[in-house]
Amino acid sequence: MMAGGACAAVHASRRARLTAQMQPGAVAVLSTAPEVIRNGDSDYPYRHDSYFYYLTGFTEPESVLVLVAALGERPARAVLFCREKNIEREIWDGFRYGPEAARSAFGFDEAYPIGELDARMADLLADAPALYYALGHGASLDAQVSGWLKAVRARARTGVSAPSTTHHLLALLDEMRLLKDEHEAALMARAGLISGQAHLRAMRATRPGMFEYEIEAELLHEFRRNGAQFPAYTPIVASGPNACVLHYNANNRRVLDDELVLIDAGCEFDGYAGDITRTYPANGTFSAPQRTLYELVLRAQEAALAAIKPGNPYSAIHDAAVRVLTEGMFDLGLLDRQKAGSLDDAIAARAYTQFYMHGTGHWLGMDVHDVGAYRDVSLAEKPSRSLLAGMALTVEPGIYVRPAEGVPERFWHIGIRIEDDVLVTHDGCRILTASAPKGVAEIETLMQETR
Structure with a gap:
């Protein structure tokens, strides 16, 4: 610094x-x-x-x-x-x-x-x-x-x-x-770039049979090699069923061949945090159930990103992701339409929380969960505050399927989250972590090149 x-x-x-x-x-x-x-x-x-x-x-x-x-x-x-x-x-x-x-x-x-x-x-x-x-x-x-x-x-x-x-x-x-100036935006972009490069390195290095901590070491190496002073938080490297534990960070399990690896990790650069989550197949190829759930989460993130523009309420980001995820849960048999009712009924009843139990993002800056109110407390009803250019946040929908009665077994133990860092601009948003690949074909091609 x-x-x-x-x-x-x-x-x-x-x-x-x-x-x-x-x-x-x-x-x-x-x-x-x-x-x-x-x-x-x-x-x-x-x-x-x-x-x-x-x-x-x-x-x-x-x-x-x-x-x-x-x-x-x-x-x-x-x-x-x-x-x-x-x-x-x-x-x-x-x-x-x-x-x-x-x-x-x-x-x-x-x-x-x-x-x-x-x-x-x-x-x-x-x-x-x-x-x-x-x-x-x-x-x-x-x-x-x-x-x-x-x-x-x-x-x-x-x-x-x-x-x-x-x-x-x-x-x-x-x-x-809460409102980042140009100096802060530049530091956050650098933190996002380094964090993205670390995820890229981890994907290339991953092999079935490795321990989660070996993959974590690849992340930490890339952070420090590029001048980041610290990890912004304890990295999560979660394979197989561990990906269904939201704050898992023991990072001591051996990765099996047919499993997904979920990494939630970012660096801190000159006081500013990166925060990225990527999920990818340990062997370089998504299975059909993994790909189906992954593409659902990716669509949910795309809907959430489209909701980010000045004047929109912060809550619109989560609402957009939840609508896509809940509809997908119906289509895949994770939720029963006869029991849950209409899409709006299911959302109102929060039926989706069996498989998606966290928010779709948080403020980001000097702290990973950065400061600033999410609601306009100046008004009696305390509505979700409006987005403004200069706000920085994460967008991180996910799906986590634990074994349960009535849940299709092909999805058991699959946990997926896709998270990017975003800066609100005057006409939409800028993704600060685009250097970390997240498309299915992009990930598979990258990983198969290193096999």
């Missing part, structure tokens, strides 16, 4: 947009994620807090951002608290900026050692009309905020007043993060 230059300007513009929404003279406080011990003398790989990174681009732990909104002639200020420069610790743990270098590289107005945070916050909060912070986001910050307010109130006899109101900072940031 690169600091300074254009990237610093991007983060500075976000800080300016945020302070413009705050009450004049108000103060906002946001801390990054803590380091977490894994075991013994080892930490988990450090990953910054997404909100903090969105506003700063700064990835070091033990950091706090304080923003002061403009008031009259007094301009807005951005203040960073971070670890001091420490050459001895750098020998053990690597480079750290220190306050002065961080201020210069990341475009802050001021920067101080993290050890001075408590002492300086009393002055920063003095006479501020309101405080914005992440209510309930972390017990440690909650306790610190209480201490700062107590310290300011102790100065009341000198004429200093503490903030009289508090606001939930993340509510403002959620709406900002």
Whole structure:
């Protein structure tokens, strides 16, 4: 992740947009994620807090951002608290900026050692009309905020007043993060491309008899080889019946010859997530039942993608996929028309949830399940919110057939999901993960070339 230059300007513009929404003279406080011990003398790989990174681009732990909104002639200020420069610790743990270098590289107005945070916050909060912070986001910050307010109130006899109101900072940031700017769209496209190349590599490498974790290793290799810092989440490599377990990630089963392999995996590139699911035959050729269900899911995804355009409700994506899937379940004997009634009756009764029990997507961005409301809470009925250009989301219909009475045995243990990352544009949508093949002929040709 690169600091300074254009990237610093991007983060500075976000800080300016945020302070413009705050009450004049108000103060906002946001801390990054803590380091977490894994075991013994080892930490988990450090990953910054997404909100903090969105506003700063700064990835070091033990950091706090304080923003002061403009008031009259007094301009807005951005203040960073971070670890001091420490050459001895750098020998053990690597480079750290220190306050002065961080201020210069990341475009802050001021920067101080993290050890001075408590002492300086009393002055920063003095006479501020309101405080914005992440209510309930972390017990440690909650306790610190209480201490700062107590310290300011102790100065009341000198004429200093503490903030009289508090606001939930993340509510403002959620709406900002929901609409991706050009910088974010470019990073997400890169994450999607790398993730797609990893799926392509996994398909080419798969052979019956391999273990799921061997296929997972191909994914991780391709992520890191292309500069992605992490997997965006624990990869799912599910063969045969494991594909019917939605969050399966043990990845320790041997893949059999006539089975499908479902991979749900994406990389994180410069803080932004890719999220792709592909399902393909281990031996390179779909059986007739596998192909029938696969093409049904593919049609459902095509219908869902067609529903993505500015002004349409978010719920239209799921509705379109469910209608195609439910009709297909009738046609294939998975659902009984006599018992379920009409197509509309079956959908209203959610009869399809025996085989399709999750939503058709979610917001995507810095977090895999990214922030932002799915409903318009400003209206009493809280309808599904309208899509806007700049929103990013996944589209991931699926079908999962477990053994059950009345369910055709030829479909048992088949789990299929097809997922792509999509950016809403002014006239429709742009698929960010098209590099991962998903057509039946495309997959079979690709895999048979490597046999």
